[in-house]
Amino acid sequence: TQLLEQSPQFLSIQEGENLTVYCNSSSVFSSLQWYRQEPGEGPVLLVTVVTGGEVKKLKRLTFQFGDARKDSSLHITAAQTGDTGLYLCAGTNNAGNNRKLIWGLGTSLAVNP
Amino acid sequence: DAGITQSPRHKVTETGTPVTLRCHQTENHRYMYWYRQDPGHGLRLIHYSYGVKDTDKGEVSDGYSVSRSKTEDFLLTLESATSSQTSVYFCAISDLGGRAETQYFGPGTRLLVL
Numbered sequence: 001t002q003l004l005e006q007s008p009q010f011l012s013i014q015e016g017e018n019l020t021v022y023c024n025s026s027s028v029f030s031s032l033q034w035y036r037q038e039p040g041e042g043p044v045l046l047v048t049v050v051t052g053g054e055v056k057k058l059k060r061l062t063f064q065f066g067d068a069r070k071d072s073s074l075h076i077t078a079a080q081t082g083d084t085g086l087y088l089c090a091g092t093n094n095a096g097n098n099r100k101l102i103w104g105l106g107t108s109l110a111v112n113p
Numbered sequence: 114d115a116g117i118t119q120s121p122r123h124k125v126t127e128t129g130t131p132v133t134l135r136c137h138q139t140e141n142h143r144y145m146y147w148y149r150q151d152p153g154h155g156l157r158l159i160h161y162s163y164g165v166k167d168t169d170k171g172e173v174s175d176g177y178s179v180s181r182s183k184t185e186d187f188l189l190t191l192e193s194a195t196s197s198q199t200s201v202y203f204c205a206i207s208d209l210g211g212r213a214e215t216q217y218f219g220p221g222t223r224l225l226v227l
Contacts, residue, residue, distance in 0.1 A: 040220075040221070041220060041221070042203050042219055042220055043156075044218070045217070088156070092214050100146075100171070103155050103157075104155065105154070106155060
């Protein structure tokens with residue numbers, strides 16, 4: 001069974017701080033996606049990474065896919081209160097049924113003013 | 114934003130009562146999914162559909178059935194609701210292309226089974 005482990009599970013920081021959250025697996029994925037979910041809403045896609053070693057930037061958010069395509073990280077620079085939410089990673093595997101995503105349990109981020 | 118609506122948005126029901134949740138999309142996407150989200154368990158796939166009248170089970174399908182008679186509608190039915198089915202239910206859609214799959218989620222339905 002493929003698993004995606006996210007760490008930390010919870011993170012509470014002050015506005016302006018930097019942070020990194022991780023998504024790790026022992027399995028290889030053809031792509032990894034990061035979603036953000038705000039309270040009372042469904043997850044919303046932030047980015048998809050497909051190439052080992054790939055780095056993508058979305059304003060203050062930097063996403064990296066590991067060289068071996070088994071892990072990914074999300075770095076937020078100068079966090080803002082609007083970054084508060086649940087960050088979920090999800091992976092697809094072309095070797096299996098890639099109509100379904102494998103989900104991590106998420107990192108719950110609270111950015112305090 | 115992808116055109117996905119879920120109804121009802123909130124529901125309170127009693128144990129043993131049948132419940133049907135509806136997901137409606139205006140994107141003409143082929144794939145539709147039903148998830149439940151619970152603390153400590155994350156998002157878990159209940160059932161999914163890969164076309165009209167084509168459905169398959171997810172990892173937590175016991176106690177749930179689905180139907181898809183039109184591309185735009187995917188119904189989730191709890192034949193006889195139990196308290197363990199109290200959860201937040203999300204519908205998602207996707208149109209698989211290339212190497213990556215993106216799922217677009219609806220706003221969710223909060224179900225409380227008393």
